[in-house]
Amino acid sequence: MEMSHMNNSSKAFWAEMPWVDLNECPTSLSGTTFLIVAYSTVIAVGLIGNICLVFIISRQKEMRNVTNIFIANLSCSDILMCIVCLPVTVIYTLMDRWILGEALCKVTPFVQCMSVTVSIFSLVLIALERYQLIIHPTGWKPVVGHSYLAVAITWLVACFISLPFLSFNILTNAPFQNLSLPFNPFTDHFICMELWPSEQNRLAYTTSLLLFQYCLPLLLILICYLRIFLRLRRRKDVVERAREPKQKKAKGAKRINTMLASIVAVFALCWLPLNVFNTLFDWHHGIIPACQHNIIFSACHLTAMASTCVNPVIYGFLNSNFQKELRATLYRCRCWGIPESYESFPLSTVSSEVTKVSSLSVNT
DSSP: OOGGGSOHHHHHHHHTSOOOOTTTSOOOHHHHHHHHHHHHHHHHHHHHHHHHHHHHHHHOGGGOSHHHHHHHHHHHHHHHIIIIIHHHHHHHHHHSSOOSHHHHHHHHHHHHHHHHHHHHHHHHHHHHHHHHHHHSTTSOOOOHHHHHHHHHHHHHHHHHHHHHHHHHEEEEOGGGTTOOOSSOTTTTOOEEEEOOSOHHHHHHHHHHHHIIIIIHHHHHHHHHHHHHHHHHHHTHHHHHTSSSOHHHHHHHHHHHHHHHHHHHHHHHHHHHHHHHHHHHHHHHGGGSOTTTHHHHHHHHHHHHHTHHHHHHIIIIITSHHHHHHHHHHHHHHTTOOOOOOOOOOOSOOSOHHHHHHOOOOSOO
16 A cells, blocks of 8 residues: 555554664564563463363363353463464564565454454353352353353454454555665565554544453453352351351352452453553553563563463363363373262352252352
């Protein structure tokens, strides 16, 4: 796309962008090595952990409940992120120019936005399902069929929200054409970036993403789990009078509280730096030093992508049922076999009578 085809607002915005001259801001060997190792580790751990979760949930019929289906959906979005987005991001960051073609220029941000949206919506669905089962244990309960429908709707909505990236991401070398250099070494350099009809449209869209991909979901999750914590605290005496041994109850309740707190903490902390960076870049990009732009972005992006590694730990390996099934799978791979029993702990208990007909097992 030629510069003459661009509107004035796009020209003004591009002129202020922090384009980095590699001669003025050379990248260090240690920094490059760190990025390669860090991104490779996140990709490997994220893929292995999430693939294990999906495999275990799909393999065991006992684990195919509503919450675990949402967990598997979250893992699938993380797998997609690890396969498509992370390798492309590290290549683009290290090369400081786009070498992967126009198709990936459009598809990569689309897939990343879609994966993030699916992940966050999955967290919200998990929170809402647990809220319904614990706060209203005798009311309507979602079944497996409902969860599959919710998953399909989640992907459709995420795809719709991400469509602007397919339309407005372009591959261009226009920013390098008018550089005032005696010899311009960047004439064959291409970058992948967004080109919106106006700056107002771009800011409206990115601000909406911040609200619907972070602020509002986090607020909803916090409200749900806060009410859950308060309800479980009020029912402490009832839980202690249940038929299971008190020690097992106390241990199960502590593990559940840890999982619930981790859900909110990891989601908020991992994505906070990248959302702050994107907000500053969208509204006051001049505040970010040009030579430190890639370093700051990489640190924030790595922190956000670390959620793909942490989620399997929170949702899987802090759950004894996942641990048992993983051990059983490893034993079978070594031609051994051990029977594993699944524990059941009533997470939602109103009274001993209600527990008989309605309780949420710690199979999730």
